[in-house]
Amino acid sequence: MTSVLRFDDVSLHRGTTQILSHVDWHVDEGQHWVLVGPNGAGKTTISRIAAARLFPSAGAVDILGERLGRVDVAELRPRIGLASAALAGRVLGGETALSVVLSASYGSIGVWREEYDDFDVERARALLTALDAGHLAERTWANLSSGERKRIELARALMPDPELLILDEPASGLDLAGREQLLAALAEILAAPGAPSMLLVTHHLEEIPVGFTHGLALRGGRTVAAGPLDAVLTGEVVTATFGLPLEITKDRGRYTARGA
Numbered sequence: 055m056t057s058v059l060r061f062d063d064v065s066l067h068r069g070t071t072q073i074l075s076h077v078d079w080h081v082d083e084g085q086h087w088v089l090v091g092p093n094g095a096g097k098t099t100i101s102r103i104a105a106a107r108l109f110p111s112a113g114a115v116d117i118l119g120e121r122l123g124r125v126d127v128a129e130l131r132p133r134i135g136l137a138s139a140a141l142a143g144r145v146l147g148g149e150t151a152l153s154v155v156l157s158a159s160y161g162s163i164g165v166w167r168e169e170y171d172d173f174d175v176e177r178a179r180a181l182l183t184a185l186d187a188g189h190l191a192e193r194t195w196a197n198l199s200s201g202e203r204k205r206i207e208l209a210r211a212l213m214p215d216p217e218l219l220i221l222d223e224p225a226s227g228l229d230l231a232g233r234e235q236l237l238a239a240l241a242e243i244l245a246a247p248g249a250p251s252m253l254l255v256t257h258h259l260e261e262i263p264v265g266f267t268h269g270l271a272l273r274g275g276r277t278v279a280a281g282p283l284d285a286v287l288t289g290e291v292v293t294a295t296f297g298l299p300l301e302i303t304k305d306r307g308r309y310t311a312r313g314a
């Protein structure tokens with residue numbers, strides 16, 4: 055099997071703060087992983103390392119067959135789609151939805167360039183349409199709801215046709231309808247032939263779309279459990295991960311957690 059990600063004994067500290075401790079993690083082609091854990095567990099930190107945006111303090115990281123630290127990240131990053139609140143926060147209010155998506159293929163946010171070609175414009179429009187946001191193409195970012203913005207962020211992450219798609223809390227802040235629409239769209243992307251390997255960060259089990267195969271549970275920068283999703287999302291593991299007695303139920307591919 056081809057390796058998508060390989061973390062070997064990865065640690066990260068800032069000053070005296072240990073953010074990640076001795077994380078071992080292997081993602082193979084055909085797997086789709088969920089990173090779960092409470093606030094501050096290190097999920098965003100791991101996803102930024104996996105997206106070649108951040109370097110660990112110790113350990114080795116291979117991304118899409120390239121060793122972080124040896125590869126030119128400017129060549130690696132376009133192979134990885136990333137959607138996160140931090141990126142979305144950098145979009146300017148006057149930017150149109152179409153240009154937010156289009157500019158992804160040039161690695162910038164919201165800078166309109168003359169050299170966008172028709173092929174790119176068509177692809178951006180097709181992605182927006184596929185995410186039920188085609189009618190929003192000319193609308194400015196400031197005038198979009200959070201659910202609409204999340205779908206546009208997803209279209210942007212898909213624009214470079216990435217081999218690896220990383221979504222950091224894609225459903226946070228959405229209302230129920232917005233969340234369900236987004237999860238349905240993600241399940242559809244994941245089920246399509248040639249889908250990218252997906253990595254989804256969340257602290258709500260209700261926000262895991264159908265079709266994810268594996269899970270990494272984190273607490274305090276350490277791995278609590280990693281492996282097939284059903285083996286990770288057990289009452290025992292989730293209780294240890296969140297530090298509170300929890301019960302998990304699964305129904306038609308979706309998970310729910312509640313206090314035990």
Ligand SMILES: Nc1ncnc2c1ncn2[C@@H]1O[C@H](COP(=O)(O)OP(=O)(O)O)[C@@H](O)[C@H]1O
Pocket residue numbers: 068071073091092093094095096097098099100
């Ligand atoms: N640059 C930084 N300097 C110091 N602490 C940081 C830095 N970045 C993250 N942290 C801390 O590392 C921990 C993990 O952060 P993060 O990866 O964002 O967690 P999560 O996404 O699981 O909520 C948090 O306690 C956070 O405050």
Ligand SMILES: [Mg+2]
Pocket residue numbers: 097098099222
């Ligand atoms: Mg986070």
